[in-house]
Amino acid sequence: MPTLRESLPFRSSVAYSDTPRPLSAILGELIEKLGYREGIDAARAVEAWPELAGPTVANVTESVWMRDGRLFVKVRSAAWRHQLHLQREGWRHRLNDHLGREVVDEIVFR
Numbered sequence: 001m002p003t004l005r006e007s008l009p010f011r012s013s014v015a016y017s018d019t020p021r022p023l024s025a026i027l028g029e030l031i032e033k034l035g036y037r038e039g040i041d042a043a044r045a046v047e048a049w050p051e052l053a054g055p056t057v058a059n060v061t062e063s064v065w066m067r068d069g070r071l072f073v074k075v076r077s078a079a080w081r082h083q084l085h086l087q088r089e090g091w092r093h094r095l096n097d098h099l100g101r102e103v104v105d106e107i108v109f110r
Helices: 023-034 037-059 078-086 088-099
Strands: 061-067 070-075 106-109
Touching: 023 037, 037 061, 037 070, 037 088, 070 078, 078 088, 078 106, 088 106
Parallel strands: 070 106
Antiparallel strands: 061 070
């Protein structure tokens, strides 16, 4: 008699185990295998910026986007842009700590 796994009409790309596993572990593995991790991490970084920056900095931020490990933050004034640029490594560390992994390689203030 075939096992349940053998009777499935498809083969999952996620590692099979006879023991129960948390759904978060299975989904995390699937996200990695399907290649969605980078896009999800980029979206999380963009969404986290206003919260981490706080209301004062968020109010002078026009837009935020990620490309190739770089977080771009468009700032309304040259004075704010200069101040944030001087603190960019601190912002990068705070953001990566918040995300729980090294997602942002560099922050560019424009």
